[in-house]
Amino acid sequence: MNTTRALVPILQLLLVFVGGPLIVGVIRKVRARLEGRVGAPIHQPLRDLRKLFAKERIAPEHASWVFVIAPAVLMTSAAVTAVLVPMVSTVSPFAQVSDLVTITALLLLGTVALALGALDPGTAFGGMGASREMTIAALTEPTLLLSVAAISILTGTTNLPGAINEIIDRPGSVSSIGYVLALVALGIATLAESTRLPVDNPNTHLELTMVHEAMVLEYAGPDLALVETGSSMRLVIFLGLLANLLVPWGIATGSGVAELAVGTLTFGLKIGVLAVALSVFEVFTAKVRLFRVPELLALSLVLSFLGVITSVVHP
Amino acid sequence: MSRSAYADLLNLLAGIALVAAVLTLWRRKLIAIVRLLAVQGAAVAAVGILIGIDNDSATEIVLASGALVLKAVVIPLVLLRVVRRGSETRETEPLVNVSASLVAAALLITIAFATTRAVVSLSDSPEAGVIPIGFAIVLVGFFALATRRKAPAQLVGFLLFENGVALVAVLAAAGVSSVVELGVSLDVLLAVLVLQVLTARMQDQFDSLDLDHLQELRD
């Protein structure tokens, strides 16, 4: 039993590491099909990564060690979060540590690292991307933490495996409007933090519309591969979190091999469905103007605040 | 239906009504605001229908359906006509900007929940638990009424306020007042028709539906 328990973090890490680019591939494929194109195969992002790792390492002349270390920090924070968030199973050696507040802070660490890495080369693109990204991150923090508060009020704990176990055991405790509001707010925050539409267009290369792309403009080769992987891992983590908070059934609550297999399959299924839904949503949505993004984030803040208030009044 | 399913559905409908009210503060396009009003009216009327089903009273169900048609179909259609007659289709910057309106809405909802706690504790029924949401809609509607610049958006605020009052009445009396409900809705329809004529005159006079122009009507 103990060996399978120790296997869970490794399994989750591998799943997220490989699943990240695959999910990006799925989103691109669905989008292509809806737009009437054939689109690249789903595993194309993995091939891109292989190509990038083979390229030479370049750094700008004026950059310091911050530029060099930022992709590694982003990747590490994403990896640690992937280990902590229960995706395949709720039992893991780190279950005590897996806390919603900690996860929010780890994601912010990745964002800060990338923003500093963008400011180092000294280009205007990097400064612009970093400035916009930090604005969005700052305005998303209250939404994330208030949603965390609403979820923990309803499930009675901030510990993530504990909350998921609670939802599985007693679904009635979360069938309230507060929970729905909190998850909707969390969904909007997900779109903002993983730089998807309508907050940021991941396919644009026009400087006036870039946020995330502007930050990674100077990275090339293996560094770019790390940054891309880190970002896609964050997307998978967010989708996994939403999926497991909305529909947790299927996740393994023990550490038997059969349970883990079932957990892996259902996890893949859930994030696959969410990825397809995200892609369809992106096809039919336009990007919101940068100066209207705070209004969208204010809306998500109000929804998450409503989630907390209604959870307290309607226990 | 079972008590817990009834309570859940009641909460869900009331929650939809509240979220729709908050969303009208966020959207800028007048047509979208009117559509949100239709959704909100439908939710409020559906609460009446649900209470009627729970009480097994056919008259209530019929009356609530009538209110549904009025709130979700007729009134929004009239409003759409008002909007289309106007020269612009978007709400210009309201008196309080969008982000501040949303924050104000959050505070108003908090006030509503805080002040109706005493009412909620009077009774254990699921209807009593949803009354705070009704009050919240009333406050948000009044806020929208007071801070929008364009006439159609102000009308929407008034109608939100009206729907909130209707919701509280339906919940407090647990369905007895459906006749009153229908009567009030017809009165509201009359008010909307009168205001439609008024806005047509405004459009002719000022070529715009911005209410600030009414300040020019002075000696």
Place this chain on the structure above:
Amino acid sequence: MSFAEVSATAAMVVGAVAIIAAFSIGDARRRALVTGVLTALCGFSGLLAASGVLATGRPVHAEFPHLLPFAGLSFRLDPLGAVFVLAVGGVVTAAAVYGIGYTRDHLSGRSFQALVPAFALTLLLVPAASSMGTFLVFWELMALTSLLLVLAEQRRSPEARDAAMWYGVMTHLGFIALLLMFSLLAAHSGNGSFLAIERSSSSMDPALRSLVFILAVVGFGSKAGMVPLHAWLPRAHPEAPSHVSALMSGVMVKLGVYGIVRVGFGLLGGGPSWWWVVLLVLGAASALFGILQAIASSDLKRMLAYSTTENIGLILIGVGAAGLFTTTGHPILAAAALGAVLLHVINHAAFKALLFLAAGSVVHGAGERNLDRLGGLMRRMPVTGAMFALGAVAIAALPPLNGFASEWLLLQSLIHGADSQALVVAIAVPLAIAVVALTAGLTAATFVKATGTGFLALPRSPAAEAATESPRSMLVGMGFLASVCVLLGVGVGVLGAGIGRAVAAVGGVRKPAPFRVHGSTLSPPWQVVGTSMALAAALVLGVGVIMVLLRFLPSGGRRRRADNWGCGRTQQTARMEYTASSFAEPLVRVFDDVLHPDLDIDVTHRQESQYYVEKIRLRLGIKDAFEERLYRPVLNGIHAWGIWARRLQNGSVHRYLGYAFAALIILLVATR
């Protein structure tokens, strides 16, 4: 004598020797060195004394009945005060070592060198005071020594005089409030000692207790830099020499918090809910206002000063929440909130002092304080840059450093406390969570701005280009604080038991029992020591592993340096970089209803044609909203009143005699 007593005595003795040495040594460089070393030893002994008290939980007493007329001096260092003395001791040690290199060239005068250990001694003694007289004497000495230190550089910058005036006036207005407060307490108990006051305060009239609390909030709050009494902070802290700023921002403002906690919980023994709601509201306002002003500021030290206001706001939110939980019957949550407060006091002292010392190093090495004119310092001043980056990560509450632990605990206590039957808690706590979360995000943005524009990329001015690294003693001072930040982040369990004892020493709050994560209880970080260590280890290991693995790639470890992608431009210059003001622009725009920025654009056209522009001047100014809306009308009102009151003085001797006669009659009638 116990370890704590020995260390405490040593601290006092060494401090006194330091003052004497400052006056007696002739050679300037030797004076700076010896005084610095002695002050550092004094601070370190204080730190040891405090850890002794925290480790055993037994207070240290000392009485000097004849040193002061009527009452004498009396000291009692209990675990609550020891937490603050711990912070003071640590920062004094680092600042003193730093001061050796910082002051040896231009600030090595006798009086300055003597004032620093004097200031340090008063900082160490205020939390230990246990009677009204002792407290007020050392409080005032602390204010005076720091005031003189703020004036130290007045010849170089005229703003220092203005800053000192604001500081002097506001600290003395606060002192008056404290004097009134202590007089009320002591009059009721008949004795000025804190123990006597504590025993008799429960029999005080509730209205009087509330008055005492309000006076305490006003008096201690102005020292802490709480809004709206904060106006002196962004003026005085930047103007003082950097190691003095570190002491003021890192520990002096905390003594304001100490006062509120001591009076509110200890001397008065708790109070009605509205007290704590007032503190929560003031704390939330300070936090939001402070961080918004910080993000809009381009002056490095002013930004750090406003950030201090923000952190004090967070601490006051914690204190308010703790009080609220006590009055509504959640003693465990109250203990957790108070534990978060004390932990944040120590953490903030560590990283704010580090940031101020690094800023001082930048000023010393590059001669510039304006972020819009700095840049490229990471390569020219690598150690300072790394220290600042570490401090920035700590203050942004990012794992694995110490800011994360205290913010985590504060958020946990608030989140678990949101679900409550009491209406006031159910409303106030979610609002508090929203404020704490928003300030956390904004702090991250502010310090990315500061680190990014100040240290990275290309230098924006010749001064920054010519920057050189600071002398070794300054680097050692910073290094000490940096290692404290890392230690407290990784092994916060070190402080755990001590903070538990400190919380228990605060009257009216129950000692936190061990509790677990599941259910509606929470687990304090000192019981999950493994957590923070595991996180830190995982993060550092992860980064290290990745960097090593990258060397095994086909392209090898070599990294080619090349020019940036230029989109067609020929040369990368510093003009193309984002400045601090442009970085902050989107956020300033979002919050422009609060900040009211004035944008002034001045376009000069060429002589020959209106279509050609010769020069464009842009000025972006952010004024302090409280100064505009609150201080200005009040000051104008006082000025107008003063002018009116001059009518009383018209030179006529008869009128003056008339005043005296009227006063005599009134006294006779009133006191019959």
